[in-house]
Amino acid sequence: MKKTLLIALSLGVTVAATSTLATAMDPETDRQQLVDYFQAKNPKIAVDEYVNGAYIYSADKMQQWEAAEEFPPYLDAIDAGEAHYNKDIATYEKCFGTDVSAIRPKYPYFDEKTQQVVTLEGAINSCRTDAGLKAYKWKKGALAQVSAYLAYNARGQKINVKIDTDGARAAYEAGRNIYIKPTGQLNLSCAKCHTYNAGRKARSNLLSPILGHTTHFPVFRAKWQNLGTLHRRYGGCHKNMRAKPFKAQSEEYRNLEFFEAYVSNGLKINGPGYRE
Template sequence: MKKALLIALSLGVSVTATTTMAANVDPETDRAQQVDYFKAKLPKVDVADYKDGAYIYSADKKAQWEAIEEFPPYTDAVDAGEAAWNKDKAVYEKCFGSDVTQIRAKYPYFDNAANTVVTLEGAINKCRTDNGLKEYKWEKGDLANVSGYLAYQARGQQINVKIDSEGAKAAYNKGREIYLTPRGQLNLSCAKCHTYNSGRLARSNILSPSVGHTTHFPVYRAGNQFLSTLHNRYVGCMKNMRATPFKAQSEEFKNLEFFEAYISNGLEINGPGYRE
């Protein structure tokens, strides 16, 4: 059971049985094994570079991306996020404190009292509604812009998700199951694309590795030309699988984010990011 996930992924077989067998894995052992899997696939790539996503697979693509980052197209969105933050600054400071550089790195985390994963975007909207402000629309717009502003302020800090309770461990395993379970008409899982087939092409785009997936969100995608949240990407991926997606900030997607963030522990936050 200890190596069941890696064996299944390395062979490219269905992981349904693996999910059942390993429904309660040790998160840290699991995280280390997944990192080792990518290290074996990418022996010349430093683990710290996994924060760069799909660009670790192509020197040419990475050079193009680095050139774009000199004058990133998401600058206006980050500025809009800063303006939105400052507009309701007094409210936000009640919820998050006055140091905007210290907010992003705290999320996601497991709230034992509420028995749920708390994401940054969820916390932003809860702060608003708890203080009489209108909730932002999920997935993009003001919510993504404010999240992008906070991510930009936190650049260089490391992801450090903690699992220190049975509730948190259960949330990790539930997120892991979402990641492993094939779904939709194409019968694809997140793992099929972002672990086993990471580095390969899908619709001319390179599939990114799961380790490091959460470091650069929210993301400005060239095809969309706006910042979108991680859960917006989850929705899009499930639609690509021809599956009915869970809703943004559903328990399923919050657990999936918790799982992906934990396996990316130790990597630098470099959001918001640009992707083709």
């Protein structure tokens, strides 16, 4: 009980507690305590199963999801992403190299020169604009399709985000603060749903756990009927909190992605994915 309480406190039960603990918490200790929390809460669920999101909490939902994944609705998007990539392959290879399976696992990372987190989608558009090509629109469309193509080719590789500088740690803590800080008219935090209440229902839908959040993006959502990026989903979550979303690829959302990816270190990339 004491250990569970300590873990809960370290995840930020109150804003006052989190502001103090953030300066004292080592990211790897933070990540391991989060893993320990979920293992204590659901000892029958193996850590590597968290890549499957909320479906791990319901055998019926899991069966439905597995059936959908037999002929997933994102296959056309992967093909479209490959076509987009090959159209400008000379440009992309200058930025990312010739091995498409090695691209997705590099992101997100902290760039010491710019002192900013770099995401895959941000790198794709930077690659394009640096070469004089038109940037893709954020959230969906061609950008999500190219991202899906790269994720598909990286399936099975593990997330391995590194935090070995003060700048990277500051970005992690900034993302962590967004995750645990209540916001919006409903005074909710990401942690309220995706840590403390993961596996419970909200509006008849199961709440997903933070572990594995970034492994399966971009995703094809039944609600959207198309493919969307992680930052599109972040914006939707903030709207559900009745909070003003940050812009896609804003520093805030890039830091949040960096935090979420780090705590999922060791889990396998399984994007793109299908979700309700």
